[in-house]
Amino acid sequence: MTTMAIRLRGIPDTEASIGWAGGHSVVVDRPEGKAGxxxxxxxxxxxxxxxxxxxxxxxxxxxxxEMGIALTHVAVDVRVTFDGDPLRATDATVEIAVESADKEARLDELIRKAKETSTVSNSIARGIPVSVASRL
Incomplete structure (x- = not known):
């Protein structure tokens, strides 16, 4: 089993937050003019x-x-649809384009295996419990 710790904290003088895991960070905010x-x-x-x-x-x-394929191009586009009240994700579509210099590379098999093993999409598709605790 693997557990990852992700932390988020408010950024002073804004209503945005910074999140980090290990040495990587990302800023989280709402669009300008929406709820601060x-x-x-x-x-x-x-x-x-x-x-x-x-x-x-x-x-x-x-x-x-694993398959010994050297990829020369990878493009992944994701479209997430939201609906309802409260708003929630109702659908996600992933479009993939991959290329290899090896014209014999089994790219369809590569995509199929990646789909079977994709941690995030498989977790979402199967649903995971989210518990929320207050530290007041």
Whole structure:
């Protein structure tokens, strides 16, 4: 089992937050003019799409290495649809384009295996409990 710790803290003099895990960070905010947002960073929906797509990109490279395929091009586009009240993600679509200099590379198999092993998209598709605790 692997556990990752991610921390977020408010940025002084803004209503945005900075989040980090290890040595990597990202700014989270709402669009400018929405509920105090200043447009300083990604909103949660964008981060969800980035998590889905970023994980899929990594999985494509993991599987390519396992299969001995050198990729020359990777493009992943994610579209997340939100609906309801409260608003929630109702659909995510991932479009993938990969290329290899090896014309015999089994790219369809590569994409299939990456889809089967993609941690984030498989977690979302199966649903995960989210518990919230207050430290007041």
């Amino acid at each position: 947002g200043m447009g300083l960073g990604f909103n949660g929906g964008q981060l969800l799409g980035l998590a889905i797509g970023g994980c899929f990109c990594n999985d494509l490279y993991y599987v390519a290495h």
